[in-house]
Amino acid sequence: MMKKRILVATIAALAATGAQAADMNKVLRVAFNVPETGFDPAKVSDTYSGAILENVFDPLVTYDYLARPAKVIPNTTVALPTVSADGKVYTFKLKPGIYFAPDAAFKGQKRELTAADYAYSIKRHLDPTINSPWSFLVDGRFAGVDALVKAAGKGALNYDTQVEGIRVLDKYTLQLTLNEGNYNFLQILAMPAFGAVAREAIEAYASNTNAKPVGTGPYTLKEWKPGNKIILEANPNFRKLVINGQTLPKVGRVEVSIIEEEQPLWLAFVNQQLDISGIPQAALQEALVIDPKNPLNVKLQDKYAKQGIQLERKKDLEITYQFFNMQDPVVGGDAKEKIALRRAIAMAFPRNETIAAIRRGQAVPVHYVIPEGVAGHNPAFKGAVKYDPAAANALLDRFGYKVGADGLRTQPDGKPLSIEMATGTSGIDKQWNEYWQKAFDSLKIRLTFKYGKWNELNKANRQNKLQMWGLAWGADYPDGENFMQLLYGKNAGDANSANFKNAEYDRLFEASLQLPDGAERNKLYDAMNKIVVAQQPWIFGDTRIRSSLAHRYVKNFKLHPLLNTTWRYIDLQK
Template sequence: MKSTWLRGLLSSSLSACFATSLLLAPLQAAHAGTNPADPNKVLRFVFVAQETGFDPAITRDLYSAIIVQSVFETLYTYDYMARPAKLVPLTAAALPEVSDDGKTYTIRLKKGIYFADDPVFGGKKRELTMADYVYSYKRIFDPKLSSPHTWLFEGKIEGLDELAAQAKKTGNMDYDTNIPGLELVDKYTLRIHLKQPDFNLGMILAHEPTSAVAREVVDKYGDAQHMVMAHPVGTGPYILSNWVRGSRMTLTANPVFRGSIWDFKAGTDPEDQKIVAELKGKPMPQIGRIEIKVMEEDQSRLLAFQKDELDLAEIQGPLAPQVISNGKLKPEFANKGIQLSRTTDPEISYPYWNMQDPVVGGFSKEKIALRRAIAMAYNVREEIKVVWNDEAIPLDYPIPPGIVGYDPDYKSSIQYDPDVANALLDKFGYKIGSDGYRTLPNGKPLIITYSAYTNSLGQQQSEMWKKTFDRIHIRMGSDLKLFPDILKAEKECKLQSRTAPWIADFPDGDNFMQLFYGPNTHQNNNGCVAIPEYDKLYAQTQRMPAGPERDALYHKMVRILEVYTPSIPGYARYRNMLAQPRVIGYKKHPILHAEWMYFDIDKTK
C-alpha cells in the first residue's frame, strides 16, 4: 500500500524541510515555452572566486553551482520565502509518494518541459522525461567521470552500486542496462527502490548534481572523460550565452522555458510581507539577462557597487565595517536606498590536516598530539575578529546553526590553550632547536604548509595561521593557490592543511557529518580522514531519521573527531548581500544559490 509523502516520513524533524501538503510548488506554471523574462532587465552580479565549469555531475564549488542551478533543473527545489528551508516540487508534479516501509518513492514529472534549443537536437523540441533523470543519476556513478557526488546515492539505490562496479571492471558504463532501483513506470513516472529508508532523499533530489542532463548533449560535447564543463544545456530559466573563463559569464533567458507565477507566502516579518506585496502574481523570471564578473579582491567589489556597476554584491567580513554597523547598513548607504540581506550562512569553515600526509597524518600518538597541539594553539575568535571583522560566529560543533542536528549547547573538548599545546609537543618529542623552531621526534626539521587563496583574504588567513604556529614554535610554509587549483589538489589529498569552507547542499546534519566519512575521500572528505569507529557510526545514522537518537550518535562521532583531531569546526560566517534600490524582492536563501528567477529589477531606475 502506498502512502503520501507525509505519511511515509514520520520524523517530526523533517517538518522544517518539507511542505505540509501535496500542493504543487508555489511557483505555478505559466504558459509552456513562453519565458516572460524582459531582455531589457539586466542584473549585474559578481563572483568572489573563479568558477571551474558547469557539468552538474562534476561541479563542486559554489560559484559554478550558481550557473548550474540557473541552467539545469532538479526534480525538487526550495520555497523562496520559507524559513527554515521547505522542499517543494520543481519539475516534479508533486512531492513523492513514499511506501509505508520508506523504501519506495514514486515521483511523477510535469509534462511539457523542454530542454533549451541546441543544434544537438536537430532543430526539434526535446522534451524532458524521467529517462533523463535516470541517465543523470547513473552518470554520477560513471567511473570515467570520477564524480565527487557519488556519496549522494552510494549504497542506497538497488542495483546502482553493482552497475558502477561492473563499469569499473569493463571500463565502460552501460547506460542502457535497467536496474531495479530506478524503475521507469512510464515516460513521466519514476519509481526509486531503496536498499534501506533514506530520510534525506527528497533533499538530495533537490541538489544540483542530480539535475537532468540530456544524453545527446554528453555524447556530442563530452570530453575524453565524458565531462561537459563548457557547454551546459538544461531545462532551466537561463542559458549560458557567454563565458570567458575566470573573468565573466552571461546568462540570458531560455526562450523555451515554461515560466511561472510568483505565489509564495510571507510570515510575520514586515520585510517578507513587503516582498510578497511587490511580487505576488508576477510571471517569472522577470530578469532577462545576468551579467557576472569575477572579482576576487574585496575592495574592488565594493568600489564597483558604489559606482553602480553592480546590482547585487556580496560584502565579506574584511569590508563589512565600511558598510555595516551592528548588523545594519550605515546611514550613508541606507539613505541611498541600498538594501541589505544578512544571514548566518549554514556553513562551517573548518581547519583540517591531511590524514594521509607523512608529517601531520596518521594515528600514532605523536601525530595525534601534533594535530591536537595545533588545534589548541588556534585562536578562532582572534581570526574572526582580525580577518572577518566579527562577521562570523565560532563553532564547537561541525553542524552549523539553521541545519537539522545543530546543537547550540555542545562544548568541544578542544579549546584555545597554547601553554598546554606546547607542553603536549614537549611530551611527545617535538623539541625546540637553537633556531627557536621544533623538530620532528626523529630530529628532522618540522615544517607544516598552510594553503590559502592568492587574494588578500588568503594572505590574511596565512598570516593568522603563522601566528598560530609561532605560538607553538613550528615553522610554517605558506602555499597560496588559485581557487580551482586548491579544489583540485584537495580532492587528490595533496594539501597538507587548509581552512575549508562548506556551505549546506541541503539542510540536514548528514551533509556535514559526511565530510569526515572515510569512503568520501576524493569527494568531499577534504582531510582524507578514515576513522573506522566514526565510519561505522556514520553508516548507522544513514538508516535513522533526524531526532534524539541520531543526535546521540552524532555526539559520539564528534567526540571521536576530537580524540584524533583531523580537523576542528572553526566558524560560520555572516553573508551580507547588498542590492541596489532598483532590485525588487531579493532575499538571500539559505540553500538556493541563484535566486534571480524569484525576484525582479526596476529597469527605469
C-alpha cells in the same frame, strides 16, 4: 500577510504557460569572489559553480522561495512523489511540455524532458569514469545498482542496463527504489547536482562537458571566460513561472564577474556596476553600524540607507574548518605524537581574535561538526580546543618535538619539521596567513604556504596533494547527515578532504543513516564528534553571518537558506 500567502501558494503551484518572455534589456550584474570550476552537475561541487547549475538545470523538486523553514515543492513534476509505506519507493510524474534549451546537439529538433533524462543523470554520479564528487549520495542507495557499478569496474557505466532502483515506467514516470528508507531523499534530489542533463548533449561535448551545460532551467550559458566572466541568457524554451500574474524570470541576462579582491568588489557595488553583492569583510565597518557590545546587532550606515540600499542578513548553515591531510606522513595518522602535533597547532590559533579582527564580529565559533540551524546540532557540545599557546608548546615538548639549534622544532625521530598550508592570493588571504604564521611561530614550527587560485587548489586537494587547507561547507540539505559525511571514510578524496578514516566513526555514521532526526540519532552524532575531537583531523573555524546588499531598483530580493541564488525571482526597475 494575505498577499504573502497568495504568493507562496502560487510559487508552490508553478504553472507552465507561454506568457511573456524575460526582458532581454534587463541585465542583472553580480559577482563571485572565487573562480568557478565548471558546469557539469556530475563533476563539480563548489558553491560558485553550483550557483550556475541551479539556473541552467532543473532537479525534480526544489525549494519554495519564501517558505521558512525551507520547504520542498515540485519543480518539473506535477506533484511531490508518491512514496511507498516503507519509505523506499518514490514515484515521480513529470510535467509534459518541458523542453531543453535549443542546442546543436539536438539537430534542430525541440527536445522534451523525459523520465529517462533523470535516470541517466542520476546514473552519471555512479559512473567510475566520471568520479563524481557527489557519488556518496547515491552509491549503495538504489536497489540493484551496486551490481551495475561492479560490472563497470574502472570503465564506463552501461547506462542502458535496466536496474530495479532506477526505473523509467513510461515517458513521464520515474520510479526510484532505495535499499533503505532515507529521510532526506527529497532534499538530496533538490540539489543542483541532480538537475537533468540530456544524453545527446553530454555525448556531443564529451571532450569538455564542464564548458557546455545544456539544461531545461531558466537560463542558458551564453559566454564563459574561466575565472573572469560568466554570462547567462534567458532560456527561450523555459516553462514560465507565473506568480501573481507575472511571468518569471523577468531578467533576460545575468552577468557574473569574478572579482577576487575585496576593495574592487566593494567599489563595483557602490558605483552600481553590481546590482547585488555581499559585503566584503574589509568593507563591513564602512557599510554597517556594528554595535560594539553585540557585534551581531547591525544596521546600514546612514549614507547607504538614504540611497535605498536593501540589507538582507542570515546566519549561514555552514561550518568553516582547517583540515589536516590524515594520510600525510608528517601531520596525518593516529599515533599519539601525530595527534599531539595537530592538537598543538589548533591550540595556537587565536580563533576569537580572527572573528573579531577579520570577520569584524560577523561570525560565531564552531564547536560541533553540524552547525546551528541544521537537524542534529548540539549547542551544548564544546568540541573546539581552548586557545593556549603555552600549553600547546608543552604538549609538543612532551611528545618529542624538540627545538633544534636553529630555533625550530624537529620531528620526534629527529627529522626536520616543516608544514605546508594551501592558501589563496587575495588581500584577505594574506590577513589569514599572518595569523597562521604567528601561530606556527609561537610553536617554533616552520610554515610555508602553497599559493594558488581556489579552483587550482581544489583540484590539487582532490588529488591528495595538500597537507593543510581551509574550507567551508554549507548545507546542501538541512540535515546532520550532510555534515557528518565530511569525515566518513568512504568519502575520502571527495567531500572528506581530510582523508579521515576511522572504523568506529564509519560504523556510527552508517548506523545514523538508519534513524530519523531525534534523540537516538543525536547520541550517535555526539559519539562521532567525540572521535573528531580526540583525533583532531580538523581545526574548527566559524559560521558566518552574511550581509547582502541590493540597490533600490532591485525588486523581490530575499536570501534563501539553501538556494544558491534568487536570480530567477529578481526584477529590475531602474
